[in-house]
Amino acid sequence: MIFLMLWPYTVCCVIISLLLAAFLNCKKPTNFPPGPRWIPFLGCTYQLTKLSSALGGQHKALENLRNQYNSDIIGLKLGHENVVVVYGNNLINEILHGEEFQGRPNNFFIRLRTMGKRLGITMTDGELWKLHKEFVVKCLKNLSDGQHKTDALIREEFEQMKRVFLNETGSVIPGPYFQTAAINILWQFTAGTKFIDSNIISLMSKRSAAFNMTGGLLSQIPWIRCIAPKKSGFKLIKDINQQLFSLISKIINEHKQSLTDNPKDFIDMYLLKIKKENNSNTTFTGSYNEQLIATCLDLFIAGSKTTSSTLDFAILAMAKWPSIQAKVQAYLDTIKPPGTFLLAEDILECKYLQAVLIESKRLSHITPLIGPRRVLRNTKLDGYNIPKDSTVLMSLYSIHYDPLKWESPEEFRPERFIDENGNLKKNNNLYFFGHGKRRCPGESLAQRFILLMFANLIHDFEIKMEELPSGLNCGILVTSKPYKVKLYKRK
Numbered sequence: 160m161i162f163l164m165l166w167p168y169t170v171c172c173v174i175i176s177l178l179l180a181a182f183l184n185c186k187k188p189t190n191f192p193p194g195p196r197w198i199p200f201l202g203c204t205y206q207l208t209k210l211s212s213a214l215g216g217q218h219k220a221l222e223n224l225r226n227q228y229n230s231d232i233i234g235l236k237l238g239h240e241n242v243v244v245v246y247g248n249n250l251i252n253e254i255l256h257g258e259e260f261q262g263r264p265n266n267f268f269i270r271l272r273t274m275g276k277r278l279g280i281t282m283t284d285g286e287l288w289k290l291h292k293e294f295v296v297k298c299l300k301n302l303s304d305g306q307h308k309t310d311a312l313i314r315e316e317f318e319q320m321k322r323v324f325l326n327e328t329g330s331v332i333p334g335p336y337f338q339t340a341a342i343n344i345l346w347q348f349t350a351g352t353k354f355i356d357s358n359i360i361s362l363m364s365k366r367s368a369a370f371n372m373t374g375g376l377l378s379q380i381p382w383i384r385c386i387a388p389k390k391s392g393f394k395l396i397k398d399i400n401q402q403l404f405s406l407i408s409k410i411i412n413e414h415k416q417s418l419t420d421n422p423k424d425f426i427d428m429y430l431l432k433i434k435k436e437n438n439s440n441t442t443f444t445g446s447y448n449e450q451l452i453a454t455c456l457d458l459f460i461a462g463s464k465t466t467s468s469t470l471d472f473a474i475l476a477m478a479k480w481p482s483i484q485a486k487v488q489a490y491l492d493t494i495k496p497p498g499t500f501l502l503a504e505d506i507l508e509c510k511y512l513q514a515v516l517i518e519s520k521r522l523s524h525i526t527p528l529i530g531p532r533r534v535l536r537n538t539k540l541d542g543y544n545i546p547k548d549s550t551v552l553m554s555l556y557s558i559h560y561d562p563l564k565w566e567s568p569e570e571f572r573p574e575r576f577i578d579e580n581g582n583l584k585k586n587n588n589l590y591f592f593g594h595g596k597r598r599c600p601g602e603s604l605a606q607r608f609i610l611l612m613f614a615n616l617i618h619d620f621e622i623k624m625e626e627l628p629s630g631l632n633c634g635i636l637v638t639s640k641p642y643k644v645k646l647y648k649r650k
Contacts, residue, residue: 161409170204187234187236187446188241188544189544189621190544191241191545192229192232192233192234192243192541193230193234194224194233195207196324197236200239201379201380202235202236202238202239202379203235204376204379204380206235207220207237208376211357213631214486215630216631218228218527218528218554218556221233221528221554221556222246222556222560231245231541232244232246232250234543237378238380238381240264240266240550241546241548241549241550242549242551243534243540243545243551244551244554245540245554247551247557247558248588250540250553250602251555251558252588252594254532254540255553255593255595256552256594257589258535259534259535259538260532260534260535261532261595261596261597262285262532262535263282263284263531263533264282264500264531264532264533264550266378268377268378268381269282269564271400272400274400274453274454276447276454278449278450278453279450279456279457280454280457281460281461284533286442287450290443291442291450291454292600294429294432294443295425295454298429299348299425299600299601299603299604300603301428302307302424302425303348303603305605306503306607309603309604309607310502310607310611313607313611313612314500316343317340317500317611317612318500318613319340323336324620325648327646328449329645330626330643330644330645331644331645331646332641333413333474334468334471334641334642336395337467337468337474337612338468339357339360340467340608341466341470342354342459342462342463342467344604344608345458345459345604347424348425348458349424349425349455349458349459350410350414350426350455351414351423351424351426352410354420359399360463363459363463363464364463375391375392377393377396379389380624404452404456405458407452407456410426411426411451411452414426414427414430415430418431424549426455428588429443429451429494439568458601461599461601464525464638465525465526465605466601466605467639468639469520469525469605470608470609470613470637471638472523472525473515473519474613475639475642476515476519476523478623478624478642479624481623482517483573484617484621485517487614488618489619490512491506491509491614491617491618492618493603494509497619497648497649498648498650501611501614501615501618503607507610507645509614510581510582510583511573512613513576513610514575514576515573516613517583517587517589518571518572518573518576520589521559521565521589522559522568522571522590523637523639524559524591525636525637525638526556526636526639527556527559527637528554528555528556529552529553529590529593530548530550530553531550531551531552532551532553533550533551534551535547553590558588558589559589592605592606618649619648619649620647620649621646621649622644622646624643624644625642625643626643628640
């Protein structure tokens with residue numbers, strides 16, 4: 160009887176609470192950057208998804224919003240997160256170097272990639288990130304042996320790839336070869352062996368295409384995994400994580416059994432660091448093996464698609480612009496005849512080749528959006544209030560295609576990076592590997608791989624377009640869809 164009397168009041172309270180929650184969820188913070196209206200509990204997720212699909216990528220959708228609101232800073236709400244997108248060199252430079260922008264978001268999607276915890280170096284911050292990033296950079300530098308080991312591994316992978324291409328009589332899809340080579344080199348630094356699980360490599364390619372820089376619906380509406388585990392990408396990430404964690408754990412255990420005082424790779428160095436710390440109050444302890452697994456995972460993800468896709472775009476450019484390819488080849492032929500491996504010191508003398516690679520990365524950059532960054536305290540940016548824990552994204556696309564900075568930005572013109580004396584122009588403010596404290600720790604290795612592979616490929620082969628790609632894969636990375644080329648041995 161009492162329940163029957165009270166139920167109308169209970170229903171009214173529930174309705175009022177939901178309406179109040181919806182109102183508060185749609186209310187923008189005071190002096191927040193301009194942007195689309197917020198829908199209760201979804202924010203701008205639907206609008207951004209629809210616009211991204213219509214324009215061919217999230218980076219283009221965000222550029223459209225920039226023009227729509229005539230602002231170099233846009234405010235969004237994606238799921239429950241306040242998201243700020245910045246455009247142009249000045250604001251991006253401020254984010255890259257500002258101490259208050261050095262954090263990483265702490266959400267379900269980011270924790271999912273590392274066992275539901277904040278681990279590794281890519282998506283952590285604070286003391287753990289600082290100590291472990293410094294350790295990774297130091298290890299990679301020591302392992303590269305002044306670039307001697309790096310160059311030897313790249314040459315080995317190139318020679319193996321070259322043998323395959325020489326025996327190939329038909330057209331070739333080069334992308335998978337580049338990805339395998341990049342992973343093999345990085346994995347030899349990490350674990351002392353080549354990476355042989357092609358299934359995981361395939362899954363990683365699917366992962367990069369399935370999500371965007373904001374994480375997609377799985378990040379913005381995490382509960383969607385319960386009703387759509389496949390469509391949301393949750394099952395894909397779980398499968399990848401399970402296989403990678405199992406593989407890396409097995410390799411770590413093998414390293415523990417064979418560990419000596421003379422480390423041969425990163426895992427050995429990490430295990431020796433644990434031994435040296437002797438379970439003291441640091442993150443380098445025996446009970447913290449999850450951090451080692453997560454760091455290896457970060458290194459793997461960093462090398463699985465980013466470096467190889469950059470090389471893939473550069474080779475595609477040479478196939479599309481044969482006159483530029485011929486110009487680079489003519490210079491390289493003055494150094495050594497085709498068929499002779501070019502060393503880094505030889506290639507670095509060719510300023511035009513370096514300009515070609517810079518222009519390729521400008522025109523077809525794999526990360527037109529970089530971040531995400533977490534704001535560590537309430538701050539101001541371009542006169543707007545940015546609340547603590549907001550997520551910040553940076554549009555490199557806005558720099559790379561700025562018509563005020565580049566004449567005809569849609570055209571491939573390496574000459575734009577060469578000065579009147581034939582030298583490379585400096586201070587182009589193209590943040591291919593980030594900048595500041597969060598600059599990519601693997602930049603040196605990636606640059607070396609791209610330089611040596613690219614130069615030797617076009618030196619030894621004439622590359623002719625057989626079939627253009629059908630478009631781009633726009634996800635966490637923007638990559639080319641498979642294309643076919645014919646490779647003719649040069650004499």
